[in-house]
Amino acid sequence: MRVLGIAGYSGSGKTTLVTKLIPALIERGLTVSTIKHAHHAFDVDTPGKDSYEHRKAGATEVLVSSAQRWALMHEHRGAAEPGLDDLLDRLAPVDLVLVEGWKFGDHPKLEVFRQSVGKPMLARDDQQVVAIATDLQELPDLSIPRLDIDDVDAIADFVVEYAKV
Known part of the structure; x- marks a missing residue:
């Protein structure tokens, strides 16, 4: 599986780009999965549902299955957060995994940069950034490709x- 991070600061448009990029890549015949990193507590379950109650009662993992999908929830229960490689090992094989977040991880990344966010450009200090999707017209001091943030086909x-997939 090939892995490409979609990295940038909050508000830069990472999720918007990922949700447009996925169908564009699928149209090109690729299978795509994603991993999304959250910097805060989050919940994908609903209080009162059986799966929530199982997890609340102390189960380390709860797998919910139906005719349409299955989902596995894993509670760390005090253990360290797994690394990206550990999480990638849990995915079924696909052509490409887009990783949203992990902006400081050691994997190739496409940076999403908007000057209006007011944060520094990651590419200036991160050799793993292979291109920048941005609304800036020029990147005169960088030798990596500049992609128009609104041109999803060019980004795809x-x-x-x-990824050479």
């Missing part, structure tokens, strides 16, 4: 070529 073409 870059991703396919870069």
